[in-house]
Amino acid sequence: MLSLLCNFSPHNKPNMVRRSNVATITAIITILLLIPATTSEAQILKYEEHVYGPFNNSYVFGPLDNVFEVLSNASINLGSLQITPDSIGNITLRNSSGRIFYSQPFKLWDDDHGGVLASFNTSFLINVFRVNPNIPGEGIAFVIAPSLSIPLNSHGEYLGLTNATIDGNGTNKFVAVELDTVKQDFDLDDNHIGLDINSVRSNVSVSLSKFGIQISPNGTVFHVIWVDYDGERKIIDVYIADQDDSNAPIAAKPTKPVLSSSLDLKSVVNQRSYFGFSASTGVGIELNCVLRWNISIMVFPEKKSKDWKYMAIGLGVGVPLVLIGIGGLVYFLLKKKSANASDQIMGTLKSLPGTPREFRYQELKKATNNFDEKNKLGQGGYGVVYKGTLPKENLEVAVKRFSRDKMKSTDDFLSELTIINRLRHRHLVRLLGWCHKNGILLLVYEYMPNGSLDSHIFCEEGSSIETTLSWHLRYKIISGVAYALNYLHNEYDQKVIHRDLKASNIMLDSDFNARLGDFGLARAIENEKTSYAELEGVHGTMGYIAPECFHTGKATRESDVYGFGAILLEVVCGQRPWTKIGCYQLLVDWVWFLHRERRILEAVDPRLDNNYVIEEAERILKLGLACSHPIASERPKMQAIVQIISGSVAVPHVPHFKPSFVWPSVNFSNFDSEITATSTTEFAPFNTQSSSVHIELSNVSSMT
Template sequence: MGLRLKLFILTFLLSMVFSETQGRRTIEKPGPFDKSDHDVFEVLGSGGINNGALQVTPDSGGDFDLSKKSGRIMLKESFKIHDKVARVASFNTTFFINIQNRISTSSHGEGMAFVIAPDLVLPPGSEGQYLGLTNATTDGKATNRLVAIEFDTFKQDFDPNDNHIGLNINSVKSELNVSLSDSGIQLVPEVAKNFTIWIQYDGLNKILQVFMVGEKNPEPAERRPSVPVMTKKDLDIAKYVSEHSYFGFAASTGSAIELHCVLGWNLTVDEAPEDEGLMIEAKIALGVGVALLVILLAGWWIQRILYKKYKTANDPTIRGTLQSLPGTPREFRYRDLKVATDNFNEKNKLGQGGFGVVYKGLLSKESLQIAVKRFSRDNIKSKDDFLAELTIINRLRHKHLVKLLGWCYKNGKLLLVYEYMPNGSLDAHIFCGAEKETLRWDLRYQIISGVASALHYVHNEYEQKVVHRDLKASNIMLDSSFNARLGDFGLARAIENGKTSYAELEGVPGTLGYIAPECLHTGKATRESDIYGFGAVVLEVVCGQRPWTKIGGFCFLVDWVWSLHRDGRILEAVDERLRGGYVAEEAERLLLLGLACSHPNGSERPKTQAVLQIASGLLPVPYVPPFRPAFVWPSAGAVEENIDSEYTDDSTVTISH
C-alpha cells in the first residue's frame, strides 16, 4: 500500500475519532481600537470605545462626572468552556492596560478585572467596590457563574491593600490575593505606565498563572517574565462558570476615580468539545478497535519520519531556487548554528517579528558573531517567506544594508544567517528609558542619512526596483560605529521589469503609523509609500516619540509636529532629552524633511535623490504648507500619466498591527 493511501486512510479514521475534540479559537486585537470594533465587542454600562482604547469606565473626555460608574466590555461571541464529562478548556490571554488618575495621585479607585461571565449583562449597582462584577444583592452567590482576575486599586475592609491582584469566584472577596508591591509593581503610579499582563489557564492540570510587567514605553512588552505574580493550583473553573461563557473586562469607580483602558488584547481558547462527539467516538472505537488504531499510528509515524527525511533532502522548490541564485550564498550546517546559538537559547534572543525569531550566535571556529533568523510560520508560509527574503537580500550590496552571510535548510527548519550588529536596533537607543543615555544628535543625523542612502539604493540603484514595505526604527540596525544598516527584508519585494506593481491577495503589511494613507485605500504599497515610512522614522528619531504617540492634543506625532510648524515653533518638537545638544539648522531641516515625506498625497513627497541632497544640506527643503493637506484620491488619468514615475510602482501588501 502506497504512503499517500495509508496516510489518507489514517487521516480519515482519525478525523472521525477526533472530529469533536478541542478546537482552538484565537481573537487578536492588538489595538488601537476604533468604532469598527463595536462589531466584535459588546459595550455595557458606562464604558466606550474611543481614543484608540477600550474604555471600560468613562475616559476623561466629555463634561460629566466620572465617579460611581461601572462598565463591562465583552466579546460578543461565547466560548465552550467545559462539557458534561468535565473536559475543560485551556486558554491563554495577553492584554495591555493602563490604569491612571489624572485628577489626583493620592486617591484612586476602584479597579478593573479580566472576567469570564455567563452572559452579556452588567449587574445594576455594580459600581464602587463591586468592580462591575456583582452588586450588594448578588455578591457571593453561585448563580453569578463568573471567575475574574481583579486588579484592585482601592482597599476595602476585606482587601490586603490598595495595590493587589486577586482571584475572584462569584464575589469581589477574592479567593486568593497577591500584593503587587512585593513585585515592585504599582498599578496606579505617579507617572502613567502601561502594563502587559499574561493569564494562562491549563484546563487539563487545573492550574492558573498570571504574569505582569510594567512598561514606560507606549507599546506592549514582547517577552513574558519567567516568574508569575500569582499561581493557583487545583482550580477547576468548570465548577463555577457556565458551559458557554463570555470573555471580557469589567471595571468600576467609586467616590475616588481613575481611568481603565485596554490598549490591546489577544486571546486563544482551546475549547471543550461538543457533547455529541462522545457518540461518534464510541462508534468508531467499537468499529475500529484500540489495537488497530495503535498499529496504524505506529506505522504512520515511522513512514512520516522517513517521508519527511526524503522530502527535506529532495525539496525541488528550495534547492532549485537556491541553485539559481547568483553567487549561491553560503550554506551553513544546522548543527553549527545550533551550537552557535546554544540551541536557540532564549537568552540569545535578539528580537521577534511576524515571520520568525532572531538569535545571537558565535561561530567559535571562525570567531564570527552572527544573527540567525529562524522562520516560525507554518511550513508552506515559512518556505515562501524564506525564499522571498533570501532572493531579495542575497543580491543587495550596500554599506547601509544588513549583510546576508548565508542560509540553512535542515529537517524542515529554515534559517537565514546575517552579520551581527553589536549596537542592536535603532528603536532600542531612541526609546531606551531613563536608565540609559539617549542617542547623541550627531549620531541621529548620521543614522538618518544612512537610511536615506540605503533607501535610494533599493529604489533606484539596484538592478530591480525594490520596495521595503516595513520601514521603521526597529528594522534599522546599528553597527559598532552606530552606522545605520537597513534590515528585515521579510516583506520586501522586487518589481519585475516592465511592470509597475507587485500584488498579493492578503492585504497591506507594515506597522500602523508608518503606513501611507493611500495604502489603506488602495491596498498597495509603492516606493512613495516607503518614503512615507521614512518620514515617520525621521520624526521619530528627531522627536524621540513613536509615530502613534498622543501628544499636544493630537493622536499622531506627525499632526503635532505639523501644528508646531504652523505656529513657527517647530524646534519645540526636538527630543527634550537632548537638552539643547543639537544643531538647530540641522534639526529644522530634518523636521521639515520628515513632514515633506509625510505628505498625505504620494506625488507630493520628495524622491530619494532629493531626500539625500536635503539631508546633506545640498538642496533646500521643499515648501511645507502650514496645515497638513487632506488626502486626495488620484484620478485615473493622473495615475496613467505618471505610470513610469517613481510614485506609481505599486506593490500590494497585508496590514499587521
C-alpha cells in the same frame, strides 16, 4: 475598590499505486475499528467550574498557593484581588499597573476533535472606587493573555495591557474586555466598555451612559459584568448590571448584551492561554479590586483507550495491517513532503546568482547555545532572532529562525533570501548565509553590536542604554538610511521596496553607522511597474504606513518615502509617530502645527539640551513633513532627499497647513497586469489634524 465575578458557566508510479491501495484499505479498517470508541459531541461538551472569593493570601502563600499569579503592583488584600493597590493617599498609586492571573492556562481549542473552540462564560462584580471625586483613572479589563507577565510602562491609557512600543502588535496575542473610565483621543467617551484585540484601541466599544450605568461614580457602586463566548458561533457577548451589595446574591443577568461581536479566538490568542485581570492608573487614580470570580469553561477529554471488546478485535485482526499500512503511508508522505520543501528551497537557491553560504545546523545550534532565550535579540510575526558566536571564525552573528507554519515559513524564508542575497551596500545589514534542516529554516546575518536606533532614541526602561544619542550621531544615522533607501529604489538593478521602515529596523554597527535591516516584508518590483501588492492586504507598522496604502493595498517607493519621513520626525523629536501631543493624535500633525506657527524648532528632542545645529534640525523637520505629505505624488524622491540631507539642495516648499488626503485614482485597465489586493481596512477620511483608521496589520519586529 473594584471587583470582578466571572461565571463560565500527477500520475503515480506502480509502487505508489500499491501504497495508495494499502492506504485506502487501512483507512476503511481504521474507521470500522474506531467507530465504537469515537468521542461523541456530548462527551466533548463537558465544563469545569472554578469559584473563588472572597480572597486572601492563602491563594498565593498558604494551602491554596499557586492559584493566582500576582504581577507588578497588584496584591491580594482585604478579601479581594486588588489589581491596583488599595492604599488611599499613597502617591505610588499614580502611573501604576498590575495584573492577576489564574495560574494555570486553559486549552481554548482541541486539534483532536476538528479544532473545536471552547465556549466559556464569565461575569464580574465590580466597584471601581474613585479616590478623587473629580478625576477617575484609568480602568480595568478582563484579559485572555499568552503568558504570566505584564509589559513595562503599561500604566495610564494602556490599562496594564500594552505600552507605547508594542500596542497593536499581532504578537501580543491577547483579547480583553475593558472597562474604561478616562477618554483618550481614540476613545468613545470616559465611561465605556470595549473589546480589545492586541491593542488598547478597541475594535468595538459601547458607551454605558445610555444604559444609565457609570463605571466609576462618586461613591461605592457595584456592577456585575458577564462575558460569554460561544466557541461554535465564534461570538462574544458582554452584559452588565448594577449590584446592590457585594455580599448579596449576584444580580439577574440581563436579557440583552450591551456589546456583541464576532471573535475567532483561534486567530488571535494562543491555544493555551491565561485568564485574569489587568488594570492601571495614570495621573488620576481609582481602586480596582475583584471580590469574587467563577470560571466555567469547556474542557476537552484526554485520549482514552478503546473498549476492550473492540481492542481485542483490533489486536487480533486489524492492528498489524493498520500499523503496516499507516507506517508505510506516513513514511512515504513525510519523505515526499520533506523532499518537496527541500526541492523548492534548493531550486530557488540554485537560481540565485552567487549561491549564499550554507551553514550546518549543529554549528548554528551550538553558536546560539541551542537557541537559548538569553541570546534572543528580537521577535516578530515571522520569526525570532538570536545572537550567536562562531568560535572558529571569531565571528558574532545574528540568526533569524522562522517560526510560522511550515508552508508560510518556507515562503517567508525564500522571499527574504531572494531579496537580500544580492544587495550590497555599506548601509544595509549583510546576509552571511542560510540553513535548512528538518523543516527548520535559518538566515544568518552579521551582528550589529549597538542594536537598533529605536533603543538608543527612547532608552526604554530596563534597557542598558542610559544616554540618548547626540545630534551628530542622529544626523549621521539619518544620512546612512537615506543612502540605503536610495540604493534600493534607484541604484540596484531591480527596484526594491522595503515596506517596513521604522526605527527598530535600523541597526547600528560598532561606529554607529546605520544599517537598514529586516527585509522580511521587502519586495522587488518589475521595472515597468511602480507598485507591489499581495492578497494578504496592507503590511507594515501603524504610524509608518502611507495613507494611500489603506485604499490601494499597494506599496510603492512613495510609501517607503512616507515611512522615511516618519523616521526623520521620530529621530529629531525623540517621539514615536503615534505619540499624542495636546489635541494632536499623531506626531506629524503636531510638528505641522508648529511649522504653521513658525515654532518648528520647539519639536526638537528636549533631551538634546539645545546641543544641535539649528539649520540642520530645521532642514530635517521640514524634510520630514515633505516626506509625510498625504498626497504621494507630492513627496520628494530619494535622490533629492539624499541631496537635501547633505545640504546641497534646499528643502521643497512645505505648506503651512497639512494638505487633505485625496484618494488616489485607480487605473482599472492595469488590474490584469498587476497583482491586486484587498485591504482589511475600514477607514474614515483624513483631516488636517487626525485620522480614524482601524486595520489588521502584520507587524514584523526588528532584528537587533
